[in-house]
Amino acid sequence: MIVIKILVTVLARINEWTSCIGRQIAWVLVSAMFGIILLQVFFRYVLNNALPWPEEAARALMIWMMAMVAGEAYRRGSFVAIDMFVHALPEKASSLLKLFLFVVSGIVLLKLSFLGVDFFERGFRVRAASMPIARAWIYLAMPVCFATMLLANIELCLRELGCLMGYKKDFELHFLSSENVSAE
DSSP: OHHHHHHHHHHHHHHHHHHHHHHHHHHHHHHHHHHHHHHHHIIIIISSOOOSSHHHHHHHHHHHHHHHHHHHHHHHTOSOOOOHHHHHSOHHHHHHHHHHHHHHHHHHHHHHHHHHHHHHHHGGGSBOSSSSSBTHHHHTHHHHHHHHHHHHHHHHHHHHHHHHTTOHHHHSOGGGSHHHHHHO
């Protein structure tokens, strides 16, 4: 039990640290995306001379912005989910089902992480259509995204395992507890 608690503490700190950094990078990327789109609107409609690169640059920034915050969103349970079945089950069965789903999700995220790295490596063979960079730097967002989600998934698996062992108060995330959900 102590080993699980130590692992959860370490993973929680790593996930909180990566979430904080990801949020800071994400707002900078959104700001840059907004500026690039405004620049394109100005050139296209005021100067009547559209630039060739803003759409691709804005798309790349949007992909990276999503990658920077996906791990935190997964950890917080902020993705769209149909969870009425989980809430309808008794507590132990619900916990077992959540643990099973976290394990399956972890396997999928692990596979996606490896596929993302492979895609990144192959991206050095292709240049972006309108920018002087290899597409690999855009594709790198996917392994980053899946790796942060995998770290969050491992933490959630261990937390659910701790809850299943009867230590719900020690392992439940504060922003995921039922009291906080009903208060929102």
